[in-house]
Amino acid sequence: MVIGRNAVLELLKSGRPVESVLIASGKREGSITKIAALAHERGITIKNVNVKKLDYMCAGANHQGVIANVSAHEYSSVSEILEYARGREEEPFIIICDEIEDSRNLGAIIRTAEACGAHGVVISKRRSAGLNFITSKAACGALEYIRVARVTNITALIKTLKKENIWVYAADMQGENWKSVDFSGGAALVVGNEGRGISPLVKESCDLSVAVPMYGRLNSINASVAAGIIMYEIASRRS
Numbered sequence: 001m002v003i004g005r006n007a008v009l010e011l012l013k014s015g016r017p018v019e020s021v022l023i024a025s026g027k028r029e030g031s032i033t034k035i036a037a038l039a040h041e042r043g044i045t046i047k048n049v050n051v052k053k054l055d056y057m058c059a060g061a062n063h064q065g066v067i068a069n070v071s072a073h074e075y076s077s078v079s080e081i082l083e084y085a086r087g088r089e090e091e092p093f094i095i096i097c098d099e100i101e102d103s104r105n106l107g108a109i110i111r112t113a114e115a116c117g118a119h120g121v122v123i124s125k126r127r128s129a130g131l132n133f134i135t136s137k138a139a140c141g142a143l144e145y146i147r148v149a150r151v152t153n154i155t156a157l158i159k160t161l162k163k164e165n166i167w168v169y170a171a172d173m174q175g176e177n178w179k180s181v182d183f184s185g186g187a188a189l190v191v192g193n194e195g196r197g198i199s200p201l202v203k204e205s206c207d208l209s210v211a212v213p214m215y216g217r218l219n220s221i222n223a224s225v226a227a228g229i230i231m232y233e234i235a236s237r238r239s
Contacts (some may be wrong), residue, residue, distance in 0.1 A: 003063040005031045012038045017071045019130035024051040024065040072136035076147035081120030094188040095121045098198050103129040107138020108224035114142035116235040122149045158205040161188050168206045170198050175209025183234040191227040
């Protein structure tokens with residue numbers, strides 16, 4: 001984290017990747033107005049939060065009403081992920097996170113994706129956790145080995161992948177049983193938000209929905225757990 005008005009302002013001016021800017025509710029005067037405007041210009045997420053949350057995050061340090069979350073790792077591009085797969089002479093295997101908001105879930109998905117031999121993970125810029133320190137810790141070193149890209153529009157990404165002959169699968173409770181699906185060839189798995197699931201437009205863009213059947217009384221499991229089960233099934237078919 002970078003805290004304090006001058007520090008955050010200079011960070012934004014430098015062009016360094018920034019995950020989000022947190023501003024104390026009601027603090028939109030002076031240099032904070034400039035910070036908000038610059039963050040908006042750069043397309044960085046701005047969150048209005050209670051000042052007590054900022055106090056807690058900074059352990060009592062003087063944040064002056066503003067904090068910036070800086071990426072714990074550099075992002076790649078989707079083209080770099082595809083090129084990496086080509087370089088290994090393998091069919092692309094990509095994980096797409098559609099608004100995964102919990103950093104620990106995202107870190108767990110990235111960790112499993114690396115373990116399964118995926119070529120990369122793609123996350124959305126808006127309403128999504130990023131490569132912050134919590135994600136990095138949950139990924140347990142996987143960020144050093146797997147490429148993570150960030151895009152503005154998941155639906156547009158899916159169209160691009162389809163042009164590369166990559167089948168796109170949605171992890172959805174209403175889908176086909178994962179055991180009956182042929183995952184051969186280029187594959188991309190879309191994992192949805194922890195509460196809302198995959199957004200309707202994204203789901204409609206996918207080629208097929210696949211589900212992990214529930215045998216107990218609960219009707220769903222954690223997003224990162226469901227993703228891990230299907231990822232390993234895809235990996236086993238590819239091997």
